[in-house]
Amino acid sequence: xxxxxxxxxxxxxxxxxxxxxxxxxxxxxxxxxxxxxxxxxxxxxxxxxxxxxxxxxxxxxxxxxxxxxxxxxxxxxxxxxxxxxxxxxxxxxxxxxxxxxxxxxxxxxxxxxxxxxxxxxxxxxxxxxxxxxxxxxxxxxxxxxxxxxxxxxxxxxxxxxxxxxxxxxxxxxxxxxxxxxxxxxxxxxxxxxxxxxxxxxxxxxxxxxxxxxxxxxxxxxxxxxxxxxxxxxxxxxxxxxxxxxxxxxxxxxxxxxxxxxxxxxxxxxxxxxxxxxxx
Amino acid sequence: xxxxxxxxxxxxxxxxxxxxxxxxxxxxxxxxxxxxxxxxxxxxxxxxxxxxxxxxxxxxxxxxxxxxxxxxxxxxxxxxxxxxxxxxxxxxxxxxxxxxxxxxxxxxxxxxxxxxxxxxxxxxxxxxxxxxxxxxxxxxxxxxxxxxxxxxxxxxxxxxxxxxxxxxxxxxxxxxxxxxxxxxxxxxxxxxxxxxxxxxxxxxxxxxxxxxxxxxxxxxxxxxxxxxxxxxxxxxxxxxxxxxxxxxxxxxxxxxxxxxxxxxxxxxxxxxxxxxxxxxxxxxxxxxxxxxxxxxxxxxxxxxxxxxxxxxxxxxxxxxxxxxxxxxxxxxxxxxxxxxxxxxxxxxxxxxxxxxxxxxxxxxxxxxxxxxxxxxxxxxxxxxxxxxxxxxxxxxxxxxxxxxxxxxxxxxxxxxxxxxxxxxxxxxxxxxxxxxxxxxxxxxxxxxxxxxxxxxxxxxxxxxxxxxxxxxxxxxxxxxxxxxxxxxxxxxxxxxxxxxxxxxxxxxxxxxxxxxxxxxxxxxxxxxxxxxxxxxxxxxxxxxxxxxxxxx
Numbered sequence: 164x165x166x167x168x169x170x171x172x173x174x175x176x177x178x179x180x181x182x183x184x185x186x187x188x189x190x191x192x193x194x195x196x197x198x199x200x201x202x203x204x205x206x207x208x209x210x211x212x213x214x215x216x217x218x219x220x221x222x223x224x225x226x227x228x229x230x231x232x233x234x235x236x237x238x239x240x241x242x243x244x245x246x247x248x249x250x251x252x253x254x255x256x257x258x259x260x261x262x263x264x265x266x267x268x269x270x271x272x273x274x275x276x277x278x279x280x281x282x283x284x285x286x287x288x289x290x291x292x293x294x295x296x297x298x299x300x301x302x303x304x305x306x307x308x309x310x311x312x313x314x315x316x317x318x319x320x321x322x323x324x325x326x327x328x329x330x331x332x333x334x335x336x337x338x339x340x341x342x343x344x345x346x347x348x349x350x351x352x353x354x355x356x357x358x359x360x361x362x363x364x365x366x367x368x369x370x371x372x373x374x375x376x377x378x379x380x381x382x383x384x385x386x387x388x389x390x391x392x393x394x395x396x397x398x399x400x401x402x403x404x405x406x407x408x409x410x411x412x413x414x415x416x417x418x419x420x421x422x423x424x425x426x427x428x429x430x431x432x433x434x435x436x437x438x439x440x441x442x
Numbered sequence: 443x444x445x446x447x448x449x450x451x452x453x454x455x456x457x458x459x460x461x462x463x464x465x466x467x468x469x470x471x472x473x474x475x476x477x478x479x480x481x482x483x484x485x486x487x488x489x490x491x492x493x494x495x496x497x498x499x500x501x502x503x504x505x506x507x508x509x510x511x512x513x514x515x516x517x518x519x520x521x522x523x524x525x526x527x528x529x530x531x532x533x534x535x536x537x538x539x540x541x542x543x544x545x546x547x548x549x550x551x552x553x554x555x556x557x558x559x560x561x562x563x564x565x566x567x568x569x570x571x572x573x574x575x576x577x578x579x580x581x582x583x584x585x586x587x588x589x590x591x592x593x594x595x596x597x598x599x600x601x602x603x604x605x606x607x608x609x610x611x612x613x614x615x616x617x618x619x620x621x622x623x624x625x626x627x628x629x630x631x632x633x634x635x636x637x638x639x640x641x642x643x644x645x646x647x648x649x650x651x652x653x654x655x656x657x658x659x660x661x662x663x664x665x666x667x668x669x670x671x672x673x674x675x676x677x678x679x680x681x682x683x684x685x686x687x688x689x690x691x692x693x694x695x696x697x698x699x700x701x702x703x704x705x706x707x708x709x710x711x712x713x714x715x716x717x718x719x720x721x722x723x724x725x726x727x728x729x730x731x732x733x734x735x736x737x738x739x740x741x742x743x744x745x746x747x748x749x750x751x752x753x754x755x756x757x758x759x760x761x762x763x764x765x766x767x768x769x770x771x772x773x774x775x776x777x778x779x780x781x782x783x784x785x786x787x788x789x790x791x792x793x794x795x796x797x798x799x800x801x802x803x804x805x806x807x808x809x810x811x812x813x814x815x816x817x818x819x820x821x822x823x824x825x826x827x828x829x830x831x832x833x834x835x836x837x838x839x840x841x842x843x844x845x846x847x848x849x850x851x852x853x854x855x856x857x858x859x860x861x862x863x864x865x866x867x868x869x870x871x872x873x874x875x876x877x878x879x880x881x882x883x884x885x886x887x888x889x890x891x892x893x894x895x896x897x898x899x900x901x902x903x904x905x906x907x908x909x910x911x912x913x914x915x916x917x918x919x920x921x922x923x924x925x926x927x928x929x930x931x932x933x934x935x936x937x938x939x940x941x942x943x944x945x946x947x948x949x950x951x952x953x954x955x956x957x958x959x960x961x962x963x964x965x966x967x968x969x970x971x972x973x974x975x976x977x978x979x980x981x982x983x984x985x986x987x988x989x990x991x992x993x994x
Contacts, residue, residue, distance in 0.1 A: 172858050204841035209690070212850070219847070220859050225840045227693050228849035228859070230716055233686040236678075240690025240698075243674065244648060248694065248840055266686075269679040423647040423674050424695040424839065430645070430813045436671050437643050438808050441629055 168193060172220035181335035181361035185282060186218050188333075189251075191342040193224070196349060201249055206349070208251045209238040211258030214289045214363070215282035218253055232262025235270050238277045245424040246276065246414045249349050256283045260296035260316050271325035271354050276412035278348040278355040281318060284363040292366045304366075319394035322356040323387065323406060329355035330390065330406045334377045335362070336370070337402060347404060353412045360400070376400045383407050446500055447916075448578075448621055451511040451528055452570040453494035453521030456487055459567025460517070464495025465801065466571050466592035468630060471499035472803050475624030479908075480801040481507035481979065486655070486739040492520045501624045505767065505802070506912035509981045512619050515573045516542070517552060517566050534615045536573045538566075550610045559599040568593065568600050572607035579617030582608065628805060633771045633797035633905070634659040636806075637701075637727055640775030642671050643811035647696040649675045650684045655739045656795035657701040657729040681706035685713040689722045693848045695839035697779060697814050701727035704746045705736065711754050714788050718758025718873070720848045721827070721835065723782040723816065725775070726790045729798040732977040741977030742795035744904055744950040747959065750792045751930045757870070759877040761789040762930035766891060766907030769804045771797060773811060774927065777887075780812035785834060785880050792929065794950065796979040797905035819844075825855040829868060833876030881931040889926065889933035896920030898993045899943040901966070903929065903956055909980035910948050910989075917986025921993070932963040944969030946992045948985070951975060 168190045176182050193203050208224050210216035212231035219228040229237040238252035259267050259281045270277065286304070287293040293306040297318065302311040322330050329351040333341035341359065348355030360377065362369045380403030384390035390406035428436070448471075452463045461482055468480040476499045485491040496507035510530040515537075516522035522537040522545055529535050535547030540554050552569045556562035571592065575585035585608055586601050593600050631639075638660045641649070651661040665675040674696075678684050684700050691698045702710065707728050717724050730746040732738035750762050761781050765771040775791055782789040819836035824844035828835040835855075838846050847857030852869060854860050893911060898921035902910045907925045914921055924940060926933055937960075947957040947968040952975040960966040970992035974980055 170858060202841070204843055207694075207840050217859075219849070223845055225842065225844075225846040226848070227690060227720070228847065228851060228857075229686065229690075230712060230850050233682070233713070236683045236686035237690035237693075239678075239683075240650075240687035240692075241694040242690075243676065243687065244691035244694035244696035244698070245840070265679050266683055269683065417676065418668075418674055421672075421674065423691070426672065427645065427647055427695075427697070428672055433645060433672070434643060434808055434811070437639055440667055440670050441631070441639065441806075441808070 166190070168223045170221055170223050174221055176214065176217065177363070177365050179364040180214070181284065181363070182215060182218060182282060184335035184338045184341065185280070185359060185361065186221055188338050188342040188345060189218070189222055192345045192349070195342060195346045196249070199346070199350060201349070205247065206249045206251065207241060208253060209234045209241070210253045211255055211263065213255035213257060213287070215253055215255040232258050233266065234258055235263060235266045235277070235279050238279070239270055239275045242275060242277050243414055243423070246422055247425065250277045251345070251349060252277055252279045254279060254281050256281060256285060256297045256318070257287050257295045260318060260321070264296070268321070268325045271322050271327035271356065273413040274326065274328055274353045274410050276353055276414055278345065278357065280345060280357045280359060282361045283318065283358050284361045284367050285315070286363055286366040288363045288366050317394060318358045319405060320391060323391055323394060327356045328353035328408050328410050329404070330394070331355070331357045331404045332360065332400070332402050333357055334360045334373060334402045336374065340379070340402065344404065351407060353410055373400065377402050379403060380405065446502070447498060447504070447508070448619060449496065449498040449508045449511040449530070450513045450574055451494055451496045451525055452515045452517070453492060453525050454517030454567065455489070456484065456491050456493050457489045457563070458517050459564060460493040460495055463515070463567045463570030464497055467574050468497045468801060469592060470588055471497065471621070472630045473627060474621060475626050476501055476621070477504045477624065477628070478630060478803045479504050479507050481796070482799055484740055492524060494521060494525065499621070501622055504912065505908035506979070506982045508983065510983065513574060513577050515570045517569060534577055534618060536611055548611055548614045550607055552607065555603060555606045559603050565599065565603050568604050569607045572604035573611045576608045576611040576616050577618050579620045628803040630801055630803045631768060632659065632799055632801045633765070633768045633793060634729070634799065635663050636768045636771035637775040637791065637793070638663045640772035640811055641699050641725065641779050642673055643772070643808060644776035644779040645697045645814045646673050646699055646779060648688070648691045648698040649673055649701070650678060650688050650698070651701045652677060652681050652684050652706060654703045654706045656731055656798040657703050657727055659799065660701045660727055681709040682713070685710040688724055689713060689717055689720070692722050692724055693720070697783065699725040699727065699779065701729070703729055703731050704733050704749065707749070707753065715754030715756050715758070716850050717788040718754055718756060718760070719850055721786040722848065723786050724788050725779045725782050726788065728790050728792050730792065730794045738977045740795065742905070742950060742979055743975060743977060744794055744906065744956065745952070745975070746792065747929065747951065747955040750790055751959070753790065754788070758873050759785060759787040759880050760930050761785070761787065761880060762792055763928045764792040764904040765797065766904065766925050766927065767804070768797065768802050769806055770927070772806060776811035780814045781880070783814040783816045784883070785876060786816070786837065787876065787880070792904065794905045797908070826857040827853060827855045827869065827872070829855055829872050831875070832879040833872045833874070834879065884928055884931055884933060885935060889928040890936040891925040891927060893923040893925070894921055896922050898922070899924060899940055899945040900948060900989065901945045901956070901960060901968070902948040906948055906950055906980065909982060909985055912982040913980070913985035913989055916982045917990060919986060919989055921989070929959070932959065934964045937964040937966060940964070940966050946970045946972060946989065948972045950979070
């Protein structure tokens, strides 16, 4: 069966890179969303800049290949303009928690109805291995030859504290579960955050460690504090939905059932409104 | 004595209702069918300091306030001291005798009078309308109607208070300056209101902005009237969020604009370049304050011209234009949104605090607005970056069965990243042809305004145009004023005849950015220059004298 979601772009990820699994999961996500009544033409994507973002060229979905750190801002703009679309924003850990951290915190705070998938490999791979916002203390890279002097962010804790209404963690080795998480995130009305543990085989090959520590999380925590406690665990790394609550999404809170693109007026309609206003 | 032109200055502390006193007077003059220009001068604070509003009115067109007032009302000591020299020959100064001892003019115990009523701090500003009513010879009933219309609330206290002030002023100067009615009542608005309405008239769907004076009132106005107009407004977390969200919204098909001042625009530049590469239609309102950096947030300057000419890194089509009047702010905002969509590129409307926040009467034909309607793709085989003759590729928005990929990377026609030498050159050529198409299109449009007749040639642009035109009127000076509305692409084809004109260049810039642009692009060397860069707009009588001196 021909892969309708494939493109002619040459794939340049390192063999064994975790990004392959995310790409494959996304192809499954599109099919699964179709089964839930979300047709492919309503699913659009954005990407930041980095190894993760090459997915944009490899996946035949409409969208916007944005700037470093702005994928989630672009995604919110698309959603604001046409709330009938389902927007999945891909980000690297540098996009999400260095260059674009303010956008992440605010997207969670305002509960924008988008899904953000963070390919967290703990390193700036495309720029040859500098430390990132989730790199461990002591991490050695070309910009920190004596080791990272900073402690890493905990993305799940940040997103929980910022107000995300869907918080999950996936692992690239668990592709089917990852696809299910993204589907659940897309179907969730509100801001969905999915951290994906995605080893870089060249710079941060943590497969062995993750295979030992990642554990399936069967169901979400029942309280916020319990979710925070789960997110803070380091000896074992739960993978699944940590937290999910219902809260009005920002777009709906702003303008209800309005749709700026679908409700775009005719010239006559708009001029009549302008005239009425200055009367 | 009836005066053709009348100026009212009211000053006091922030929080005393100075803006309200000024705008009420302006509304009253407009209701008489007169032309009005209102300039608000206020510091960047919420309480205290010194605010004043200068309102000038005439039975003929007027495009500036004057700083020689027929009536000065000072609510506190500082405003009396600041404005006692701003009174015209024969003019009247009304000061607060509770705050000023031994003042020259008419002392009225405004504070003690106000203390007879509740909320005396809020009451004192009504003195402006009361003193004005007395000086222009309104009856108590006419004054009461004026106050009722403008202040609406708390009339049982406001009208008795105003009557006290009115009587005190009336004893000394009642009916001193009766005003003739004008020909007909006109609407009155600020430049920022006109920009908001012009963009709305062109089909705006979404407006995003982070607060930054003097652009902020575009956001306020659209937010206040979002549902009436059908324009969604939002204040995101930063200018970076504003512009990147805006590009996402535009790529989804929404006619989108953003607004800011110089500092915010600096933050937006990376995404302006993205709009150039990804070919996203976006209108940016850039309202300049006195700079550089944080500068003087609530004062005016034309120091951002060079910055606005070439925002963003790399080579792509940019369009920049600046309105000369509030009326032109309306038509130009619409025109620039249309151009952004016609050419799928960033367009910038450059203005200044003096136009953004000044308020004037105008004749406005709402129909005189362009409509942003993009070239749309039909059928299958969509390519976002289809290589076309004029470099403009048809648009398509999701949901669609076609693949629509916008991108910041260099790309092939489908939008897939490329590093191929031939593909890079092909896309550069496409974008260059688009730049040329913008210029060709501007050649078919009105890009330069000319006013008046006379051998003296004056070049100016933006809000300074209003000051120059009023200076010529008040000075009775014959001159030809040339105002390039478009600044990028610069309409050199319109300007060849002025090469040896020995022109006077008038601008609000210390470095003379406009003068250097004229020399660089149009090879017009200025014969003389008049610059102001103290944050204040030109004063027409002073400017008239400077023009006469420069003209020799």
